[in-house]
Amino acid sequence: MFMQEDSEVELGQNPLEKSILALKTNRTVQIISVLVGLLLISIPAYSMYSKSQIPEDEYQREIEYLIDYDYGSITWNSNSNLELNDEQVFSLLLTNDDFPEEAKEMNIVSVSAYIEVLDFNEDNEETNGLGCAVDSGEDAPDSASLIFSSPNYQTELLETQSMTGDYIFLLEEPEFMTFPFITGYTINEIEEMYESDDEDIIGEYNFEIRGMVEAGDSTLECDREDPSVTISYSIELEWLEINVIEWNGDSMWF
Numbered sequence: 476m477f478m479q480e481d482s483e484v485e486l487g488q489n490p491l492e493k494s495i496l497a498l499k500t501n502r503t504v505q506i507i508s509v510l511v512g513l514l515l516i517s518i519p520a521y522s523m524y525s526k527s528q529i530p531e532d533e534y535q536r537e538i539e540y541l542i543d544y545d546y547g548s549i550t551w552n553s554n555s556n557l558e559l560n561d562e563q564v565f566s567l568l569l570t571n572d573d574f575p576e577e578a579k580e581m582n583i584v585s586v587s588a589y590i591e592v593l594d595f596n597e598d599n600e601e602t603n604g605l606g607c608a609v610d611s612g613e614d615a616p617d618s619a620s621l622i623f624s625s626p627n628y629q630t631e632l633l634e635t636q637s638m639t640g641d642y643i644f645l646l647e648e649p650e651f652m653t654f655p656f657i658t659g660y661t662i663n664e665i666e667e668m669y670e671s672d673d674e675d676i677i678g679e680y681n682f683e684i685r686g687m688v689e690a691g692d693s694t695l696e697c698d699r700e701d702p703s704v705t706i707s708y709s710i711e712l713e714w715l716e717i718n719v720i721e722w723n724g725d726s727m728w729f
């Protein structure tokens with residue numbers, strides 16, 4: 476009876492079982508062993524991270540910056556004497572490969588197109604008939620339309636009797652809550668945000684200019700005809716370069 480009890484006790488106190496039991500029941504030891512385990516895992520991970528993962532410019536996120544902009548435009552295609560008949564369409568199908576050489580080196584952020592109807596003040600209407608000297612009637616204004624599209628699937632449609640133009644933006648300009656101050660980013664990251672993405676730049680640019688000719692009403696003995704409309708157009712590429720300036724806190728402007 477006594478021996479039996481003794482052996483049961485001895486079984487329960489096997490040194491290995493004892494230590495496992497201690498680990499299982501002692502929460503302090505349990506927590507410490509978990510912490511030691513985490514530390515052992517994280518030490519090599521941390522040293523790897525600090526050696527190769529933290530870039531040298533990480534400190535720049537703490538600094539406030541201002542942006543200095545430099546920009547301009549480059550004429551891509553133009554014609555100041557494009558003569559079209561009524562409903563005649565002049566088409567230009569271009570790609571980024573057709574950019575002027577200097578534009579290929581630049582950060583192109585938008586494409587703009589401009590048309591002007593040159594018949595606006597001096598129409599080329601022809602009059603024919605005996606009564607023209609008495610009453611020749613009046614010119615009717617001609618007009619032109621322009622439709623243009625860019626690789627980022629944006630399209631603009633313009634129509635005018637005088638002059639008009641518009642832009643398609645190829646860069647989505649970043650917005651900062653703290654503008655004009657920018658903080659939380661490295662200089663490289665800020666510069667990249669102001670650079671157009673290839674997918675917005677690379678591809679087809681279409682331009683279609685349509686002439687719309689209108690002759691004035693003929694009078695009783697004077698016929699009016701309008702053979703054409705003359706248009707001036709220009710296609711421009713706008714470039715942007717930025718300079719990220721560290722703000723030292725005592726600018727004159729603020």
Ligand SMILES: [Ca+2]
Nearest residue numbers: 615617689701
């Ligand atoms: Ca006319």
Ligand SMILES: [Ca+2]
Nearest residue numbers: 594599703704
């Ligand atoms: Ca005309």
